[in-house]
Amino acid sequence: MDDDDTLTTAHGSGNPDLLTVVGPWDGQIIFTAVHAGHDLRPEVRDLMVLDEATRYREEDPHSDRIGSGLDSGMVMHRSRFETDLNRARDTAVYLDPEDSWGLDVWRDGQLPDDVAERSRRVHDAWYEELAHRIAPMAARGPFVVYDLHSYNHRRDGPDAGPAPQDGNPDVNVGTGSLDREPWSPVVDAFTESMSTEVIPATGRRLDVRENVRFWGQNEGRWAHRLFPDTACVLALEFKKTFMDEWTGEVDEEHLAQLADALARTVPAVTAALREVEVPTP
Template structure:
């Protein structure tokens, strides 16, 4: 039997958790952390052997470099495994893409469907991520309200490498997903974050960031899971960065642009931390 916790690929050498699945970054002693659930590209051998989806298509649907968007924050968690092995932003039961209907119509597996025994081992990766996250967020929750930047990226040139970008009115530079958030108690935090990031002018484009809430994305499993476990202390902002910092078809990265976005995100932390003081936590 293949062990889904065994390291695969170059990312395993950077793993702080000791099992090749994920990295834990920083001291986790502040009030704002990041997660990058779709940053990974690794596959364990039995999954790689069954996959027929080509490398370029897989890269395009993953969220490469999102862990680097969080590089200016002191603390976070990064998943090294590809979402095509297990999608942490879906509930456990649907976290593995078994057939094309689960993965935007893409043909992923030899034979058309992933065997159930392989899928169950992939779900153990899902278990491992959330066990580690729960352990760490429990400590944060004991100290008071906290914020998770749930970092993602999204494609905006779906019609092909030569296509025009999707219309800006429906595709903000940063989409803040707050669908699973009980919005009213956290208004000060969401508003402080939005004001801070919206004020940023990115030198690579010369334009102010277009930051809007729930335009394309609303937040998914990690956000729902966190708010369910820590309803009074957790505020998850699911942040989707439009892939303006890279060519989504070739994978070519604009290092300068990416670094500027990471710096802009880091500069929101003081405003977000100050806004947390306005959040009233119910007394047990």
Template sequence: MGGTSDVVTFEGSWAGPVVATSVHAGHGLRAEIADAMVLDEATRLREEDPFTDRIAAVVADRVVTTRSRFEADLNRPRREAIYRRPDDCWGLDVWHGGELSDELVEGSRATYDAFYDALAPRLDALAERGPFVLLDVHSYNHRRDGADAPPAPVADNPEVNVGTASIDRERFGPLVDRFVAELGATELGPGSVDARENVAFEGRQLAWWVHDRYPGAGCVLALEFKKTFMDEWTGEVDDEALDRARASLAATMPGLVEELEKLR
């Protein structure tokens, strides 16, 4: 069940009950957006989620997006999805003249709409077969004070933040509990994974949209991997650390499938 467009590609057969996304992994821009941008590439990369597509790839059935969140943020509500002004994106000066033009905004909204228009029929078919899990894979910075400054406190920055705020806990609670426990039992460096729910992130638009569209069927686990698998200031990846992150997520797959079978 392949399929592609210039915005989104679908990998795998989509026959199973678990799928994955990495909607902030993309770095590409359509030409007119690239021409309007003054933000330097290193800063843009630091605010994107590079290599999360490689983590999500442990799931055979997945959504691949290549456009940057600076063109259209697929994990924000549509009205907030385009970064027009610095206030929309961490105070960053992104565009010539300080603000994105109405014409370019509309083109970026078309990118946003194309993603959800393509995803909807895929998930519609999945939901018709029974409950499913969507693993929404992201990453986050923890050295914002500078490359040589101490990292952010571990107490407020788990290795993996599992966003579950909009999940139907009555329906999916046992699945969520097992997932967090099994992820936390894996090893991601010296010791087991520090996996906690809703510490810094709770899941956003993609989770809201799935849970609203597929009540009782769709369960989105919004995963924020701390960028310990890369240098967030240089963009250099640590392949061994990334492989450990991939292995940790892969280890949860059998449990997810088993819990979904119980719900059928």
């Protein structure tokens, strides 16, 4: 795709370089990986001064692979430094260091307006495609989105120890934009199921807690606003225990075990969905 081309989504003429749609979408549980991507448009890459290692560390690499045991999902291939899908459209493009954790991203400290607007079209394309895919699910009844992310826990440097477990669960379940009461059976079923999982790579059960580090952001707010009676988005932040966040080296066995653990939550969450009462029009 040329930088000036209009973005098209997968259900239209398609753009496989932009995003991938996985599976049949005929059930009521899907995953999304909005920050798994590392790609950049050429014009964005040419203007970026942020080094690749730092960019990679602040992305959510392999979050799509954590969802690989689910039947259906959607994966974004573009970096959050091109457009951050988990922010609202008007703030989705990092323009100043304060937008991006104090990092200097752009040559000369700024991004041209026309380039920024083309990046916002990536944001538009994702949500257009997601709405197209989710609408039939909403028509069938309550549904759940596993909004998959990962987070750093060794911020003090490559030789520093990990952040305390107390404030850094293995899996943070973000429900900040969810009307918690009607969805309690679903949230509880997920948390209980995931918490029973023993990850052989660590030799202990997963520490799964709600709204400790993260509460969920734009995708959850968007879905809960668009489908207020049927959507339940769980923003799932996996601590990067499955990789070295400084070198990028992946523990493949640990990553596969997390994917298996997530997939095994589906029966319990599916059963809990049957308890959710949808208001009659």
